[in-house]
Every structure is written in structure tokens, then in C-alpha cells.
Amino acid sequence: MDFKNIPSVKxxxxxxxxxxxxRSVCPVFAELHYESAAPRGHVFMVQMLRDGVVKPTEEVNERLAQCLLCEKCTAVCPSGIDIHELNAAARSYINHKNPSVGKDLLFDTLWTSPALLNFSTTLLGGVQKAGLQKLARHTGLTRLLPGNLPQAEKILDKIPLRNARSRIAEVNPAQGEQRFKVGYFLGCATDMLYPDIALATIEVLTSNGCEVIVPRHSKCCGLPHIANGKLETARDLAAHNCQIYNAYDFDYIVTDCGSCSSALSAENLNFLLGQTADAPAAEIFAAKIMDLSQFLIEVLDIQFPANNEARPVKVTYHDPCHLANIQKVTEQPRELLKRIPGVELIEMSDTNYCCGGSGTYSITHYQTSMKILDKKMTMIKLTGAELIATCCPSCIMQLNYGLRQHDMKGRVFHPIQLAREAGRKKARNSA
Ligand code: SF4
Ligand code: SF4
Incomplete structure (x- = not known):
């Protein structure tokens, strides 16, 4: 669709x-302090781009790309402006005018094919020991890809040998009486970087009466594409995923990744597909998609029996921006944690402060990302918590890096991993 005719732009x-x-809530403006890095500046920039006052150059793209797309600004705008949508639409327009071989290769070819993406990630795991910096030097990848590979090397957690998809069945029957038929949207980061989260999700859902189906042909949710100016590809991916999941008669579709659930939310699917022939399919899909913690609390009402032997553990919860700001899923992960025996939830001074990760942002904008992360880690340190829980693999990676950078003890978990442990104890106790 023509940039100027996208509803938010028009x-x-x-x-x-x-x-x-x-501006007052933007984590990037809080670090950089200049108007063109603030959401209001982005709105003005997109207006100038639309009206032809500025040209769609790489320089303009770089200004807009300073935004994390965290949606904090959109959530507080009294005029109801979808500022992140404006920004994403403008990046896509500029990208069209300035094509890049590296971006096309990464986002249109690799990241639209789960098999190719998995192959490349496995390869990346193989060369991780040798060092991405060497790989980049020998292959010239640094010239082709966005961001900085040597920095990516520092941020990336150790890549596991096997992804989740190769370890879980397509159909996972409910244990005991079946209550719901659930489609599991397995995001790329959970699949390839944190497969244990996927294993925990399947275990907890099946042991609580859900048949869980993991459609083999689902693809990326499209959020990395939106952030990197590939709106058309994001549209294709969204349409594909809606079609795949709608072919099953699911009661619900769940995802354990806050970024995926934001990309697959009704608002975002309307942004991508609202004006297309795929709009009805997107509506059917969006009516069923739910964040995992929301499903566990609001639908399953998951319970863990009291366990006097549970070791007391202090946990703090980090709100993933994509989950908290527009989807407003903040209470459900906390409630889940509070129901786990032994967990004492300790809040940070600012419960909704970004970690600076935002998918590929920490790689493409390392310096700004680290400034935001530093503040986050200070807040975490002050809680005295030994575990940090969060519902997004991108945040997990960023916070793990924060722990290493700040030489802090502690571990980062998805709440579902703690829920799985509590469930196993429950099973052992009742055996
Ligand atoms: S989406 Fe987040 S980072 Fe981007 S302008 Fe809005 S508040 Fe700032
Ligand atoms: S109206 Fe919305 S976009 Fe404009 S300055 Fe106010 S909050 Fe920002």
C-alpha cells in the first residue's frame, strides 16, 4: 500500500x-535529549516525509530507527496517534527507496523461511566459539547486514545445539480430560535461542488439560520485518500465519513471546492487513490469540497447591514493552508468579521501564540500548531479587547480557519455567 494512504499516515x-x-515517557528521549529522537519529533518527521519536505534518505531513516517501537508513547498519546505505526510505515517507505542487498537477504529470504533461519542459526552456533568477528571479517557480512556483528556476539546467549521445533511433536495430547484445543505460536527466538521455554510451555499446558498443536508451517510473526522497514514482507508473513492457524479449529492460540503476541495482536494485524483481502482471516485469528500468562490465569485459572517445602525465592518481574504498553498484559504474569509456592515478588522502582533490547535494536543501536539497559540493571539490583522473570525472549537475552555486563549474580527466566518446576513438584508430592 502507498505510504501516504496508510490510515495512520493519512x-x-x-x-x-x-x-x-x-516525549515524557520515551526511554530513548530520556537518554538522547533531542527532539528528533523523541516521538513528537518522529511524528513531525513523518509529516515532512509525507508532504515531501524531506526526502526518503538513509539519514532520515536513521533518525526514525532510533525508536525502539516500544509503544509507550502510543499508549499515552491523548490524540490516539499510533506513533509506532507512523514510524514503521515511514521506515518501510524509505527502505523501498533505498534497497539493500543485505537486508533483502536477511529479512526477505532467511527470515521468511523457518528451515533456512534455523540452519543459519545452527551455523551461527557452530561459529560462535570461533567468534562472529572473525566470521564477519572473512565473509564481508558486516558490509551486508544491519547492525554490528562483533557487538551481536557479546549480546547473544549461547546458541543451543537443537531448536525447540526439532524436540517437540506437532500434536501434543492433553493429559487427563481435554479442556481446550490450543494452537501454540512458536516464535523464532523461543524456538532457536530458548527452546526450554517452549518445552516448559508444552508441558504446563498439556498437564493442565490442553491439547497443544504446533503447526509445522508457521513462520516468523513479522516484528523484525516491521522494525527494519520490511512492511510488505511482514504483511505476507501475517497473512500466511493467519491462514495456517485458521485451518485448525482452535479454541485459543497462545504464544510465550511478548513481541510475537504484539505482532499478532488485533491492532497490529489491522495495521498490516486491515485494508487487504486478508482482513477477515486476520480478525478470526486475532480473536483467538493470547499471551501465555493471560491464558494460564484468565482461562485455565492455573493453581499450585501449597508446598511447605518450597524454597523461598525473591523474584522481580520485568514488563516487556510489547506486552505491557498496548496489550496491557501486566497483572497476569505477576499473578502467575505469585501463585507459585515459595515465590516472593519484589517490584522494581519503575515497573514499566524498557530494557533497551527490543529485538534487533540492541544490535543496530548498541550505545543507546546500553544506556537504557544500565538504568534497568540498577533498578534490578536494588530489588535484591535472585531471579528475574520476563515474558519475552528478546528481553531475556538483553537482561542476561546486563547481568554479565554489571557482574551481577542472578538468573533470568520465563515465568512458565518456574510454573513447570512447581507443577512437577506438585506431581511428585501427589505420587
Ligand atoms: S515507541 Fe518507544 S522508543 Fe519509540 S518514540 Fe515511542 S516511546 Fe520512544
Ligand atoms: S498529541 Fe500525541 S503525538 Fe502529539 S505531542 Fe501529544 S502525545 Fe505526542
């Missing part, structure tokens, strides 16, 4: 009253 910009509310 209709929303003039609603900006320049109040600056968005």
Missing part, C-alpha cells in the same frame, strides 16, 4: 497537538 498526523506527553 489521518492521524494532524491530530497531534504538540503536547509532549509522548
Amino acid at each position: 489521518e492521524q498526523i494532524m491530530k497531534c497537538v504538540r503536547c509532549g506527553k509522548c
